[in-house]
Amino acid sequence: MSYHQTIYNLLRGYGLSEAGAIGVIGNWQAESNCEPNRVQGDFSPYRTGSKQYVADVTSGKISRDQFGHDGRGFGFYQLTYFSRKLGYYDHWEKSGKALDDAGLQVEYAVIELKRDFPNLYQFLCSTADIYSATDRVCREFERPAVNNVQARYEAALRIRKELDLSGMAVVSDNATTEEKPEEPKLETWPPRTIDEHCSGWAEVWLLQSLLKCRGYNVLVDGIFGDALANKVKQFQQEHGLDADGAVGPMSWAKLMER
DSSP states (O other): OOOHHHHHHHHHHTTOOHHHHHHHHHHHHHHHTTOTTOBTTOOOTTOHHHHHHHHHHHHTSSOHHHHHHSOOOBTTTTBOSHHHHHHHHHHHHHHTSOTTOHHHHHHHHHHHHHHHOHHHHHHHHHOOOHHHHHHHIIIIIIOOSSOOHHHHHHHHHHHHHHSOTTSOOOOOTTOOGGGSOOOOOGGGSOOOOBOTTOTTOHHHHHHHHHHHHTTOOOOOSSOOOHHHHHHHHHHHHHTTSOOSSOBOHHHHHHHTOO
């Protein structure tokens, strides 16, 4: 299910402005596809590796120390650094909730914001600028190896269209199929068909970010050169698509599959 609405409403409840909450969600979409059980490097269709990781931590097969020091990003915002993971572990252990509980992860993120990034937290509570919120969360709170802010901003804008911004209706984490929000249709975020002639387009940044999230070694710089074209062809070949290096509707749909 999509956790976008749940995250949005929880963040609004913790005092973040509309733009601040959406900026956070855009970043978490890039980090984990907004999946609370997501483990770094798990691209399996049903997140079998992530589910097993959660089960192993919960059962004690993976100890607190191992969880903190294994270097694997976990959760909505891919906690990786040992002190942050250990902090979350301790918070989880006291809570009595599931390790991958959506509300618990949002709660801990707000704890970190208030404690370690008070200026950023205050900004996120007052800003009306989605881009600035996305940018500051990326650079100050997430601090990824590549500051792919444009791709995160594009995700934030797309997700904003699907949200109930009233902040009234929380989507249950245990929603039935009938209760789940409708997935955004491909035409609602329309990425244009792109190829080696499209450097600098927002779609190129998005393409590079999606490939990187799927484990391909690409540089997120907005340049569609020979190296990126080869990675696109590799992806297309591995997923049964025409390996022509042009990213059209079929390639976009496959890239966006969960």
